[in-house]
Every structure is written in C-alpha cells, then in structure tokens.
Amino acid sequence: MNLNKQLFLFTFCSTISIGLYAQQRDTIARESMEMKQLEEVIVTGESKVMSLSKKLFAVGVVEQKDIAKVAGNNLADILNYNLNITITPDASTGRSTVNMFGLDGQYVKILLDGIPIASDNGVGNNIDITQINLEDVERIEIVEGSMGVLYGDNAVAGVINIVTKRGLEGDYAWQVQVSVQEETIGNEFSLFDEGRHIQNFKISNQVSDKLSYSLGASRNDYAGFYNGFLGKDYVNIEDNAVVNDGLRGTEWNPKEQLTFFGNINANIGKHNIFYKLQYFDEAVTVYDRNVTGRLDTSTGLVKPTALDEIFETDRWVNNLNVSGPLKGQTNYNLFFSFQDQKRYYQQYVYNILQQGIESFIADDLSQSSEIWYSKGFVSNIVPKSAFFNAQLGYEFTRQSGFDAIATGDYSNDVVENTLENYDFFGVFDLNVTDKLSFYPGARFTNNSQFGNQFIWSISSTYDFTETFKLKAVLGSAFRAPNFEELFFYFVDANHNVQGNPDLQPEDGISVFLNLENKYQIGESGIFKSAFKSYYFDIQDKIASVVTADENDRSLFTFANVDYSKILGFSWENSIKLDRWQLGLGATYMGEATAVNESADSNSDYLWSFNLQSNLGYSIPRLNTILSAQLKYTGRTQVLVPGANGPVVGQTNDFTWMDASIKTDITKDLGVTLGARNIFDIVTVNASDVPTGAHGSSTGSARLFGNGRSYFLKLSYNLNFN
Template identity: 75%
Template sequence: MSLNKNSLFFLTIIIFCTNISISQETPTMEQDSMSMQKLDEVVLTGESKVMSLSKKLFAVGVIDQKDIAKVAGNNLADILNYNLNITVTPDPSTGRSTISMFGLDGQYVKVLIDGIPMASDNGMGNNIDITQINLEDVERIEIVEGSMGVLYGDNAVAGVINIVTKRGPDGVYKWQIQLSAQEESVGSEYALFDKGRHIQNAKVSYQISDRTSVSIGGSRNDYAGFFNDFQGQNYVNIQDNAVVNDSLRGMEWNPKEQLTAYGNFNTRIGKHNLFYKIQYYDESVPVYNSFVNGRVDSNTGMVNPTALDENFDTQRTINNLNLTGPLKGPTIYNLSLSHQKQKRYYKQFVYNILQQGIESIIADDLSQSSEIWYSKGFVSNLVPKSSFFNLQLGYEFNHQTGFDAIATGEYSSDVVENTLENYDFFGVADFNLTDKFSLFPGARFTNNSQFGNKLIWSLSSTYDISNTFKIKAVFGSAFRAPNFEELFFYFVDSNHNVQGNPDLDPEDGISLFLNIEEKFRLSETGMLKTALKSYYFDIDGKIASVIDVDEQDRNLFTFDNVDRSRILGFSLENSLIMNRWQASLGMTYMGESTQIDASEDNNNDYLWSFNLQSSLGYTIPSINTTLSAQLKYTGRTQIVQSSTNGNVVGQTDDFTWMDASARTNITKNLSLTLGARNLFDIVRVNATDSPSGTHGSGGTPSRLFGNGRSYYLKLLYNLNFN
C-alpha cells in the first residue's frame, strides 16, 4: 500500500482552518432523527413532485446525513449492516461486500444512483459491491421494500436501494468547503502508514445563482488489510538456506485502495430542472500468494524466495443526466440518460520477497469490460382532472456491450464481445376506489436481445384506515433476468472449462409483500411507530451452477435453470422518539425452502432463522453531543446444498454485532466523531456451508464476517461563506 501522507495533510488543514473559523458561536445541536430504520413516506429521487405513486405504494426507509454522520459511514457497507432485513456478506479474498434482502442475494436487489441503475461487474444495478459506493456526496439513502419490477425492471424482486446525491451548498451560503480525515484501526492493527484504514475527503460547492449550483470533490479510502495471524507481503520463513512454506505469508483480508472523484451540476431552466453527475472510481486490490517458491540463486548459492502475486484494478466512469419538469399543467415528465464504463485489469507477477519488488510480469490483461448506454423516461399524472383514475406511462432502454474473463491457454480464442439490449415499456394505473382504498395495477413489457419478450406485472393496494393506521400490499412477478456473467462468462484453458449459458431463461414466480403500520403520538415530542411486515417469494427456474460435459467429454462448469426457492418471513419493527432519546427495536423470523434440482425429489421443508436489531441514541444539547449504539443479532442460518452424498443442510452459526459512537460539534465549523465497531470482536463464525476453514483453525469450516474490534476517529471541517 502507498504511504498515507494525505492523512497528515488533511489533519493539518483541518486544525489550521479551525483556528481561523469565521465564527466562535456554537449553536445548539438539532434533534437527531429517530433511527436508521425509520419508515417515512417519501418518494424516490427523480420522482419527487413527479410521481406520487411510490409514496402511496411502498414502505420507504430513509437513512439521512445525520444517520450517516453518527457512525462515520464512508461507504454503503458501513451503513446497511444495521438494517434488520438486509445482510451484508463480505468476501475477504476479493474485497467485495454484497447484500441480501429478505433472504434474496444481491442479484434480486436493484441499486440506483439518483434513480439510475449503477454499473456492476456483470450488469446494471444488481450484485453491487457496496464498499465501492462512497457516501461523502450523499444526501440520503432510500430503501424501498417489495417487488419493484414494473417500475424498475428485471431483478428488482426484493426491493430497491436508491442513493440520492446532494444538489448544492447547504443553507443560504454561496460557498461550502468540506474537509475530513478519518483514522480507523482494523481490529487491534493500526499504524499511520501501513496498517488500519485511512480516509480523506474534500468537497467544494458553489451556488452560482439562485437557480444554478456546482460541486466537485474527491475521496480516498486506504484499507491496509487485515493481517490476523498472517505476516504480510514481505514475510518468508527461511531455515538452513531453504524456504519453509508455513502458509503465513499474505493476509487474512486483502488490502485495497479506493479513489473517487466527482462533479455535480444542478440548474433550473424556467420550470424545468437539470442535474448532471460525473464520477470516476478506481480500486486496486493486491492478492498475496501464501506459497513461496524457494529457488536458489546459482551465482550466490543463497535462497532467493519469490511468490506469484496478483493485482486487480477496477476503473469506472459514470455520466448521469436527469431532466424533470411539467409537460402540461400538472402532468410531469422525467427523463434520465446515462453512459457508464467499467474495466477490470488483471496483473500476475513474480514478486521478489527479499528485494521487495516485482521481478517479472506474467500477465497484464483486461479481464472484464463493459460499456452501458441507458435511458429512462416517464410521464406522470396523465389524468389530472380525475379524482378516481390516474396513469403513468414510461419506457426504459439499456444497451450493454463487453466481456467477462479472458480465454487463455491451449483451448483459447480471441476475446469475443457480447451485446445485451433491453427495450421496456411500462405503465401503472391509479384507481382511487374510495377516499381510503386505492388499487394500482401495473405491467411492464420487456424485449431482451437474449431471451425475447417477457411480461412483468404487479398489483398493489393501499388502505388508510386512519391518518396514522395504514396498510400497503404488493403482489407481483418475481422476475430476474440472467446477468452478463451467467450468459457470457468464458474461461477455458487446459485446466479450466467455465462458461456461461446463453440459452438461460429468466427466473420467474410470484412475490407478496404486506406492510401494516401504526403511529402513536405519546406527547408533544414523543412518537412511537410500529410496522408489521410479511413477505413471500416463490421463484421457479432459479439459475444455479451445474456441471455438464462438453464435446470433448471434459467437465463443463456452467449455469442452468434448475432450482426452486421459496421464502416466507415476518418482521416487527418499532421506532421511538421521546425528548432527547431515539430508539428502535425490530425482529424478523424467516424460512427458506430450496429445491436444488427440480427434476429430483428433494426434501424442501422450510429452514428458519431469527434476526434482531436495536439502536439507541441520546442527544446532550449542553455539550452539542450525540451518543448512539447499534446492535444486530444474526441468528443461525441453514441452507440446502448439494454434495457428493446428495443434498445436505449446511449451517452458519449465530453471532451478535454491536457498534457505539459519540459525535460532537467542537466549534460551529468543526465536528468530531469517535467510536468503536464490532464491540464483540467478531472475526470468523463457524459455518458448515463454507468450503474451507481459516488459517490455524485445524480445518474447521468457518466464514469470515469481520476483522475484530476496531476504533475510529473522524474530523470534519465545514466552512460556509458568501
């Protein structure tokens, strides 16, 4: 990892700016929001004042700037870990962290930036590595639960997560400068340059006029990895002029460095609003081989140890444009255009451990590439004069070209780019049958270049029993299209034969989501909100990895529509605000039934799990400080998996995760946040559904979830002026 000189630079800037603060007055801290799991009736970005159907249809959770600041969240993984119905699953070997929602993995959750799907390794908006989403430019995060396929296309089965960008300076000031530096240990490991996590952010916003604003910024997240019992890149065990391979070289959790740069332009032209966002992202992940080659130098007769290491570098550019305004009277239009590129470079090289440098490069290739052109437009409130009926109509277009993996070796051929296109048209009707009861039928016709025409449908309803007691239900398609990897992945050589299946069909089935919500006014400043949820997914033709035989009678690892999955769950969520206190308590009980091969007679009983989430916050106005703590219990989970002895039940043990923090305003412009993550020191959890164990564990199967109890400190300087 590179030396972290920027940390010292940013800290110096903050301390200097504090001394020249333009005001010594310290205002009273505002009341914090209820909790990060609160459910507010809001609409998605790009639909505000445009499409009120989302407000009526879906339960929408909002994580705002205060929630993010309380826990010093730098990326989306730092925040979503506390959500009751979302599970963050890290992969230490690749550095990726993906999510599952209501038991469905990241392929079934759509991630948007300002209403536009975000490019991932193999698709648009799905299976996103959420550690790659920086939060320094985020106004709020919206979490929409339930099937959203009609409005947001294939793969929005469990819900949608929408990242809303800040539009300009806060308040009435023309200029806003934000600088922050964050130092964080990784477990007990920390050094200013070589261990821990080191984060720097800078942003400048300018209000050009009352209609136009611009902002630019950048962020650096230097994660030095998690050593645990490993000894790092430059370790070698030499005894009697011979290398002893004790598997201690390398790291438990690979390091990575992430750089993000962005610019935003927001302007109002008459009654129309235009917003443009450009973003560049670069991530470098080195992988250190634990096996050391103990060759002897023929000139000196001394051992000259080397290792075959790797590096993965991901680069992404995003250009998003959104235009909204009135079409005629109260009829509103929304138009989004996007061009996104992503490339992943793979380098394999011989690393000389004693000389601490690259000796030779074995491979330096582009292993994944995608270019995406995207557009979405819709018109809302098409029948504004009717109190009984309304309508929204729209289209969505997606054109993706690229490839995944490089064909090399004896059976190789030149890399072949593939193209995937979608032409979608959708509509949602609004029938207000009474002043309390409404129905919203919707349908989306999708034409895909790979699997042809399909229909996605939904029927939603709302029943407002009173101003505080409301029921929402969503019944629709559980439609998921195969991603780019499942269709086109290609890695074939003398030792490998892994290929996608271009003949895959989309998964389909039904989804049902029910939300019953009641609000209780306890006092002038006290409010209790209770939400009872139930959900059911029945997915047929689920895509799974299978082993086949190719034309040369070799094992072919590919994908096919062979599984069936059913998920049934119940959740109870409560949030309370009372004077200076904020608290939440939620629990969920979920069962999953998996039939691994639809052609076989399997035991498909439900396997149940229990999760619990709680948070507590207290504001102390006299010292401008907020104290907060979050706790999440993840119960034992079980899955049916195939093995050489047939289908067996694999299990991951339960564990409890807890964080705590304190945030204070030192001056009007300077704030300090300090806290601890993973207070119960979780590293690995026993898991019989995991293929391998940890180093030094005697082969006991386990899964890595954390890197031990960590501590952090963040300084944020915010200067506003005209």
C-alpha cells in the same frame, strides 16, 4: 488487551455514562417535526414529481446525518443496520454484497439517482457495495417489495437508491468540506501499512438560486486484515531453503479506492437539470501464500519469490436527469447515462527479499462493459380525476463487452457480446374510496438474448385512519440472467468455466405486506410500529452446475435447475421522545429450496431469527449525539449440494454491535469517534460455504468481520460568501 485499548474503552464508556447522567431531559419538538416531514419524502430516486410511488411501497430513509454519526464512508458501513438486510463479505475478493429478505444481491436493484449502477457483475444487481462512496450523498432510500414494473428485471426484493446532494443550504455561496478518518482493523494500526485511512474533500458553489455545482474526491485505503498472517514481505528460510508455513500475506486482502466526482444542478424555469460525473478506481492486491525458493546461481543463496495478483477496477459514470412539468400538473422525468466499467488483472513475480517486482506473468483486461441507459416516464397524466391516474414510461439498456480471465491458449476465443433491453411500462392509480386504492402495473420487455417477457404487479393501500395504514404488493419475481451468467468465459489448460447463453429468466410470485401505525406520545414524542410479511416463490432459479463439454471435459456453467420459497415475518418499532431515539425489531424467516430438481429436496422451511436494536441520545448543549447499534443474526440453514445429494448446511448465530460519539467542537469542526464490531466477530462456524461449483463440498467457516475496530474522524466544514 493492551493498556492503550483499555484506556480507550474506559474513556469511551465513561464519556457516554457521564453525558447521559449530566444532561436534563428536555423536549425537542423540532426533531419530531423533522421526522414527520422525512417520512413523507418518498421519492424513490426519480424526483419529487413521481406522485404514484408515495402510496405504493414501504420506504425507509437514511439521512446524511445518520451516515455522519457512524462515520460511514461506503454503503457497506451503513446497510448492516437495517433489520431485513444482511451484508455478505468475501475476504478473498474484498467484495460485499446485499442480502435482502433472504434474497441475495441478484434480486436487489441498486441505483444512483434513479439510474442502475454498473459493476463487475451486471447492471444494478449484485453490486459490491464497498465501492459506493457516500461523501456526496444526501440520503439513501430503501424501498421494499417487488418493483419490477417500475425498475425492470431483478427488482424482486426491493430497491436501494443513493440520492446525491444538490445545492447548498442557507445563504452561503461557498462550502468547503474536508475530513480525515483513521480506523484500526482489529488491533492492527499504523499510519501507512496497517488499518484503514480515509481522506475526503469537497467544494460546492451556489452560483445563484438557479445554479450550483460541486467537485470532490475521496480516498479509502484499507491495508487488509492480517489476523495472524505476516504480510507480503514475510518468508521462512531455514538452511538456505524456503519453508512454506502458509503465513505469508493477509487474511483479508488490502485494497485502495479513489473516487472523484463533479455535479451540476440547474433550474431553468420550472425544469430541473442534474448532471453527475464520477470516476472510481479500486486496486485489490492478493498475496500468494506459497513461496518459491530457487537458488540464485550467482550467489548460491535462496531467492524467495511469490506469484502475487492485482485486480483493478476502473469505472466512469455519466448520469443526466431532466425533469419538470409537461403540461399543467402532468410531469415528466428523463434519464440518460453512459457508464464504462473495466476490470484489469495482473499477475507478477514478487521478490520478497528485494521487496520489488521482478517480472509480469499476465497483464490483461479481464472484464469490460460499456452501458448506454435511458429511461423516461410521464406521471400524473390525469390530474383532475379523483378516481383514476396513470404513469407511462420506457426504459432502454445496452450493455456490450465481455467477462473473462483471458489467459492461456484460449485467450483468442474471448469475444465481445451485446445485451439489449427495450422496455415499456405503465402503472395505474385507481382510488376506489377515500381509504382504498389499487395500483395495477405491467411492463413489457424485449431482450436481445431471451426475447419478449411480461412483468406484472398489483399494489393496494388501505388507510384505516390517517396514521394506521396497510400496503400490499403482489407481483412477478422476475430475474433475468446477468452478463456473467450468459457470457462468462474462462478456459485454459486447467479451467473450463463458461456462461450459458441459452439461460432463461427466473420467474415466480412475490408478495409483500406492510401494516403500520404511528402514535403521538406527549407533545413531541412519536412511536411507530410496523408489521411486515413477505413471500417469494422463485421458479427456474439459476444455479452453477457441472456438466460435460464437447470434448467430454468437466464444464462448470449455469442452468435453470433450482427453485426457492421464502416466507418471513418482521416487526419493527421506533420511538422518538425528547432527546432519546430507540429502535427495536425482529424478523423470523424460513426458506425451502430444491437443488437440481432432486427428489430428495427439502420441502420444509428452514427458519432463522434476527434481532435489531438501536439507541440514540442527543445533548444539544454540547452539540453531541451518542448512538449505539446492535444486531443479532440467528442461525441460518440452507439446502446445499453434497456428495450423495442435498444436505442441510448452516451458519451459526452471532451478535454485532457498534457505538459512536459525534460532537461539534465549533460550528465548523466536528469529531466522531467510536468502535465497530465490539464483540470482536471474525470467523463464524459454518457448514454451508461452497468451496467449488454446484455439487461440490462445503467449507467449515465464514469470515464476517475484521475484529473489534476503533475509529476517529475529524470533519471541517467552512461556509462563506
């Protein structure tokens, strides 16, 4: 560790120690009131008029102030602090996806203001959460339990909803927000070629109490993680010949993200209209580690070149929400969305000595989706009844496009496909007693590819006291095959990878229990404890398989061949007392899996243990908040295909810790500094990393982090009339 790092760590730790020692422990009743009020704001992204969901699900809320104190720029920066969520990064693609209650991103629905987000891999599921910018976000809602009736297929483990900020607080008409963030990637940093560089700008105008709008932009430049590799311009030449030592490029590929947005929020009488326009652009560069060294005929010197690649994603989002009273206390919500998602692929010859592109080998549109979406529902249909209430609605999705890498002689075989869903759903509120309620629900869905399906659920709540409550959710573990699994096409002289249009949905049972209690500590302190248990039994699970095509070549495709059972228990606790905030939770989860319906499949549960804790301390006199988060991810074991049948693979345990200081120097200028991945996690030993299709061998390690990193963020907020 060099001197600069030592000084940084010493200063950082000393500041925390001095701050904790110097401040007196006084009572902040206002903060406790804020927490109480926050726990009642359970709107699941569809507006506060959605009354039925308040009792249905366990909901966690991450506020903008929570995002700010850890300098979170995208969703991946934030979600890892949740006990039952694990972020799975992919160094080769730059993607990071969510794993919730042991289920991967295919089983978690991610919404933007209640509308599913389009991505490279589908609508709402398996989203690359590094692509979701948080600079325009008011809060993040994490809803746990099977929600297929309200949110359609694939909402098995839960829903994550990003809620856009609307309007300005206070009496100001204008607000200008500017921030700059510099971050090391491990020990790598320079102003342009290394590290992470983020700039944000947003301007908001409260025209009147009925009308507001905002415009903004964000840039996130991640220069990649070298980790011993030597970059794009490295080549080893000996005796006028290229020596391929495998050191060219980077461990994690560099990428640059640009986000532009505009929002309009208008109140017309009792009705609200909200429109969001967003454009997202991402470019991921992949450097070829193999260098070609042909001789230049004019000079006789070696001319080193490499075949590099760029994957570019462009996304346009147009979301419209209209809500208000339909009649009396009966409310309506309408959602309309058009999203256009495209992924481009370029392969080019890069001249290393001249540091420029010689020619393009491929320049193709490899994936395209146009998504039309609409949803509407009427809630609180029987407002005068103390026993019965109902919510009825519809949902429509139309996705057209293709998912392919259009290269080689088979490019013309790539055709556009269309996938449509027509859904109708209803949830009913049966208040048996003042303490006991049931909420049966059902959704009928018609899909253009696999016909009619039925999704059901029944939820129940029992209030032992005003603070001691039980929630239970039993429902379908319904997951529909996504666009890639149905229609992916990548066929040329060396590849034969195709989707399977005959896939059927997965189904099964999902059970979620949440028992929680709150305790008052003194005048302002609150202790909250929640015990959760969950069980998923998923049948006909979709997996990648190897079979033969009509020409007896190996065909890599998908089939309904696996099943999985997950059983878990978690205990979460939080204390807010005076200036202190403390959280501690643990989860114990087991999974039993069958691969390819093998007789040798493992019927026993493979268990893992995770631990999460966080600590916060506020210093009002200095306008400063100190925070730290620690997460222990225990050894995980899964059943994976092996050469002679299924085998147990595992990923070793590791511990992740972040810490930060956020302080307001003036009422307009704020500074946040801290460290991520303090224990310097990069690679974790693993024997469950697939290196090919279903039935192939596995790798020996997983890349989880970029090493210990430090960040500094300067924020300037100017409010005026």
